Amino acid sequence: MKKLSPKQKKYLLKRGRRELRNKKRIRKTRSLRQSTSGLIPQNxxxxxxxxxxxxxxxxxxxxxxxxxxxxxxxxxxxxxxxxxxxxxxxxxxxxxxxxxxxxxxxxxxxxxxxxxxxxxxxxxxxxxxxxxxxFFKFVNGKVDESNSNSKNTILNTGDNNTPQSELAFEIAKSMETIWEQKGRSPSVYSCVFEMMRNSCDHAFKKDNQIRWHFALSHSDTDNTVKFSFVDNGKGIIKTFTEGILKNFVNLFQDNVDIIETAFKNGIDSRTGLSWRGKGLPTIFDNYSDNHIKNLVVISNNVYIDFDRSIRYKLKNAFSGTYYYWKVDQTCVKECFPIKK
Structure with missing residues (x-):
């Protein structure tokens, strides 16, 4: 066997050390467990x-x-x-x-x-x-390449200052799915704005607790976009009964009656108060005018599906508020040119 020169010995020693380091890195990577908040050591x-x-x-x-x-x-x-x-x-x-x-x-x-x-x-x-x-914009995890190119999205915020341009952009994109052209929808925008404002102004005790999520799911095959909005605040019922309705609860049959009245007629219709109820009638008006459809509301122990005439008291109350609705080509067309 040919004798190695000092230079060759030095090179092989360095290469051996490098390979050992690489093996350690591989072992270390394999010992990590994927989580929503990062990588967790196996030990x-x-x-x-x-x-x-x-x-x-x-x-x-x-x-x-x-x-x-x-x-x-x-x-x-x-x-x-x-x-x-x-x-x-x-x-x-x-x-x-x-x-x-x-x-x-x-x-x-x-x-x-x-x-x-x-x-x-x-x-x-x-x-x-x-x-x-x-979902995987916020949670660590691999997405198949075939599913990575999607118009669907979830927006979230921690305060009342989410850029309106971000909301407007996603709503305009949804109009393209429905009507095959990008455009403004004041009705959809006003619904989301009222939900966002309720979350930021009333649902949380402290500003640093504010979080909401607004999701849009596109279906090009049937020109439909499904929307959902959720927060983990105190919910519509608690907002009302701990505030404006504190002394008027006896005027309502139950919590279902409170929410249904707030949406359909405004709280003033039952209480005589000169206050319509935190924008909820605006959302219902857009539903009644067929700008949106399949409106569902879950808050505290109340489940209401306006399309299916379901008014239900939940056994498992949800601390927060959830809205769901759809827009498709059976809705009133509202797709105005985008102002430049």
Missing amino acids: HSFSFLDLRTPSKFKLEYEYSEDVIGYINKIKALGRSGQHMNIIMDDIVEIGEGAISMLLSVMEELVRAGIVFTGTKPKDKTCKAILEKSG
């Missing part, structure tokens, strides 16, 4: 509780109790300091509204130091809906 001291997501993870009336009960369980465990593993393996139906509600709760708890890990649905259609929804 961490966290204790994760497995939580199986309901197989029908959507907020239609028939499944709402199970989903809200699941959301409430996440809130309660998180507030007790428990880290969680969100298992979505068994999901066979999934809705964008439920995704937004889950995301809003997870983000609130992550800010408080809770760590989440999780799995995706095994069902390919459900997995695609989740990956295309915008």
Whole structure:
């Protein structure tokens, strides 16, 4: 064997050290576990509780109790300091509204130091809906290349100063899906603005607690956009009963009556107060005028689906407010040129 020169020995020694360092890096990478808030070393001291997501993870009336009960369980465990593993393996139906509600709760708890890990649905259609929804803009996780190019998105904020241009841009883009041309929709914009204002002005005790999520899901095949808006504030009922309605609760049959009156007629119709009720009639007017359709509202222990005439007192109350609606070509066309 040919004797190595000092230069060759030095080179091989350096190469050996470099390869050893690379092996250590590989081992280190493999020992990390993906989470919503970053990478967790394998030798961490966290204790994760497995939580199986309901197989029908959507907020239609028939499944709402199970989903809200699941959301409430996440809130309660998180507030007790428990880290969680969100298992979505068994999901066979999934809705964008439920995704937004889950995301809003997870983000609130992550800010408080809770760590989440999780799995995706095994069902390919459900997995695609989740990956295309915008969920992974906020949660660490890989998205299949086929699902990465999506018009769907979720906007969120921590204050009352979200640029109006951002909202306007996404709404204009939704008009392109529905009417095949970008344009302004004052009705849709006014709905979102009222929801955003209610969240920022009334739903939270402190400004630094304010969080809302606004999701848009596009379907080019049937020219439809589904919208959802959710916050984890105190909810419409608590806002009213702890404030303006504190001395007028006896004028209403129950919480369902309070919310339905607030939307349809305004609180002044029952109380005589010169105050219409935090913009809720504006949202209902746009629904009544057929600018939006399939309006659903969940707040505290009330579930209302205006299209299906469902007015229901939930057993599992949701601390916050959730809105869902759709716009398609059966709605009144409202697509004005964008001002430059």
